Amino acid sequence: MNIVLERRLEKARWAVVIVPIASFLLALVFGAVLLLAFGINPLQAYRVMVSGSLGDQYALTETLVKAIPLILTGLAVAIAFRMLFWNIGAEGQLAMGGIGASYVALFLSDSLPDPLTIPVMILMGMLAGALWALIPALLKAYLEVNEILTTLMMNYIAILLVEYLYLGPWRDPEGYGFPGSAPFPQEALLPRLWGRVHLGIIFAVLAAFIIWLIMNRSQWGYEIRLIGENPRAAKYAGIDAKRNMVLVMLLSGALSGLAGMAEVSGIARRLYQGLTVGYGFTAIIVAWMANLNPLGVVFVGAFMGALTVGGDQLQVAMGIPAAVSLVLQGAILFFVLGGWVFINYRIRILRSGKQKQAGELNE
Amino acid sequence: MGESENSYAIQMQGVTKRFPGVVANQAVDLSVERGHVHALLGENGAGKSTLMNVLAGLYQQDEGQICIFGEPVNIQSPKDAIELGIGMVHQHFMLVESLTVAENVILGLYPTGLVINERKVKQELRDLADSYHLNVDLDAYIWQLSVGEQQRVEILKLLYRGAKILILDEPTAVLTPQESDQLIDILHKMASEGKTIIFITHKLHEVMDFSDRVSVLRDGEMIDTRVTSQTTKNELAKLMVGREVLFNFQERAHERGDVVLKVENLKALSDKGLPALKGVSLEVRAGEIVAVAGVAGNGQRELAEAITGLRRVQDGRIWIRGVDITKKNPWQVIKAGLSFIPGDRIGRGLVPNLPISDNLVMKVYRKPPISNGPFIDYQRVEGFSERLVDAFNIITPSVKTNARLLSGGNQQKVVLAREIDASSGALVAVNPSRGLDIGATEAVRKTLLEQRDQGAAILLISGELEEVMQLADRIFVIYEGEFMGELDREEAAVEEIGLMMAGEKRERRTDEISQSSGGQ
């Protein structure tokens, strides 16, 4: 007897929906076993997580608050992955976006007309993120330096740069030694819509729609699809892959930069340590779970936001480390990764080698 | 009785091998005597490699028996074949580039136990190599070696595993003439030591020069086996190609117009950085098909890629309708109006995982009406695709079906439809009917002829002689990056082209033909 993976003739569309859901359920089971092993009642823990993230208005708004950066960085990761540029640097690009926006809020807002402050912050945030992404893009496109490592290293550098700024030159002189910049002036704050949910939620949804438009309706999106699926065919069709790599990374960095801007302006209202809490990494899970689909990112981003808030609630209510939600996220990604195989393959159990040969020939 | 039985190293009887939709070998009989050098002759796609892959254990026959040294055998895997003393050098070498020669040879064995005793291994290998005049540096890495040297490593691998029957798939296709001569010496030496050698080829002069017997395959069937010394090149060429080529859809008067594509003294390097095109020149006029015939690997790919901007041009110039497109990038060449049907359908011509509609607009997506500013109008894409699907009779469930799921013939029709639609009357086509069944082949060729009749200038680069004879108005024969000569179709004889494909320049050839025909 022999178990083989047999390539499907038609992609299994059901898998795109079923696999993420099944993965989530399997991850819950896995998490339950883990919690039990640590002497925690998993049902109780899950109940706390659900009510803490969806149970009342406050919980819902907090979930949306977390969803904003997750959607934006998820989109950033998704478009880069679409053309097989492994941008693991969303976290750093987000941090740079935060720095760019903070610079405007702290030092330029006085000389800017009030209504212009936010737009300039957005611009500077996106620009800073894009430039941070440009470095690994250029290194990859023209020197073939491994982008996984450069984007990752630049995360650490960006995070330390943020630290340097709020501990050093940008530290609030009236902060009584509290590590962080001075609070932003009123005109530099993104208006809040519902609880702590701020205008950034509109940005995120809008961005998802625009990216969807680019990917599915524009010439550029068509070119990105071609490069991602078959670089040789793209070259044959007259498409410049290197130029596109740089452009896509500029967009990717700008999206993460926007996330950073939204975080400092809408939530923290200053530049401080809590800016970089790993959204850029969770974004990888968001993007992959959404199968790199921009509209899917919105839903998965909101879902991951709920998971994150639920984790925080565990800590508050039961004293269980919030890291549980990280473990669950990682486990979900494992199951999704293993599950995607069913989109293109089916499992067949064969009795003899002869049949296997015939099966493979059918390709 | 045992004597006569044993004088055959290989006996294949009624061997049939089918692939989905294709019969690669049809009831083939083949007997090879021990200690002989046996040539297997045939055109591309005649089924030579498939037949030998059955012997080497990569494929299993659907019908038929095989006896090795008189014993009936059942070869299930390459390992079985090796144990029976059968080894094969494939056209694409199976070598690990980052390892040395010696390391490649001992791979998979434990000749000196867990720890490699380098000195002992090398001594053994050197003795073995010397005894067959296989001159190769055992310490060199594979990536440092020429193709000829790599081939010797493959042979050494087989000898080290005790192969008594060696199969070589087009061993000289990738070699320089000097390397070919060396190889031939080595093969002779091995045959004189009692090894049995089968080599697959379509070069007639090699068959004549050093085989004892020759078997000719055509369309998967065994045509005949001859004693080499009792046959001639002309006879073999006829056997290989068929009695006569049918010109079933030729013969319509058509006008030739102005020069559309002009190539002058073009030079380019291969992927390995070796000269692949050594200065070729040609002109294609509106309303004619100019063919470049030749055995695969003689610079055809490089020629097509250099013209279409996909490969760096070293020297020489290319014009389309008088516009210089030398050293332009692929997009500029497309804009200049040159269409290209690449030889590698799946790898380059199509994006298999995208829908047919996405594949059909690859050359026109930038322009209205498909595009509307920076956006693509996908309704128009659908309409456009449906029109092409109808016009070119592409059989598919819908235009949304992924290209991967179509049959080879319909995939090629997608490429053809796209390129002809986008063409402004200039087309480069590489092996447009390779791997297609008869119906699809005919459809593709008819389309090309229609295009010609409508005034297109077509450069057809093909390894299939029949195709060339059916379609071309003029024929260049390429060999090792050079044109061996130019013929008009009317004056071209199959034998003559066959001989030019084997590297004989035209001048020398003409009198030989007249001599041999005078002798008959």
Next chain:
Amino acid sequence: MNEAMIVSLLTITIRAGVSLLYATLGEIFTERSGILNLGVEGIMMTGAATAFAVAFHSDSAWLGLGVAMLVGAMMSFTHAFLTITLRADQVVTGLALTLFGTGLASFMGQRLGPGGETMVGLQGPVFPRIPIPVLEDIPILGPSMFNQDVLAYALYLLLPLMWFYLRKTQPGLHLRAVGDNPAAADVLGVPVKLSRYLYTIFGGCLMGVAGAHLSMAYLQGWAQNITGGRGWIAIALVIFATWDPLRAAVGALLFGGINALQFRLQAAGTTIPSSFLNMMPYFFTILVLVLITWGEAVRKRLGAPAALGIPYIREEKH
């Protein structure tokens, strides 16, 4: 600079280099077989956490080490199963491993102290530094090289052994072939998938050791984010080392040296802000990557296993 200072710099260099080198060697063997495992950071982190927790509660550093290796093996087995058997993307699977491992380690760190409390700030069993008689008397090199912990000494033995295995033995030869041209190896009877499983798991064990060294020898305790990107630097070092164990040792010392310099400057009361000092390893990683890629591109060969990251599926072609 006096002799004592040089000795102290060298000692820190080696101490900081040990865990880097374990992780790098693990990744070299994994990648040599054709599997890219980007989970190093996660495996090291989980290894560090479990090693410390087990050692703390059992009072045995050795038991901690063993469990860390087991955890490394289990995590890398997950990677192997997903990428080899289920053909999942190697890059994303490795990232998943790191995300998962980071989360798990963080969870354990906050939970596995006495009474379900945090492990931060606890003193646990360590691998002490043991001077080796006679050898430690060699000037400069003696007190720096031969006054280290047992894991460092194990590395002194392991390093030449691994080099020898890779270069001089038949299984080492098969390993190199599997990562470079699996089809060629397969035809000659070398089991491709099995090899990939085994070396990925073996590599994971070494990454577990790397984590254990952090929490039980180098830093002697658990701290949030204890690895600080060392797993990623190890992956960069693999490229720097062009997949060669001996060159990996040079790279590990180089980065250990940067660590030592960082300490030195900090101790000397430099005016450079600590944030910038802490950036040094990451900045140097990028610099080294650019230089090595550029330099090797000039020589046309990076030495990467040709089939790295590409799943091997045996198929009949026609």
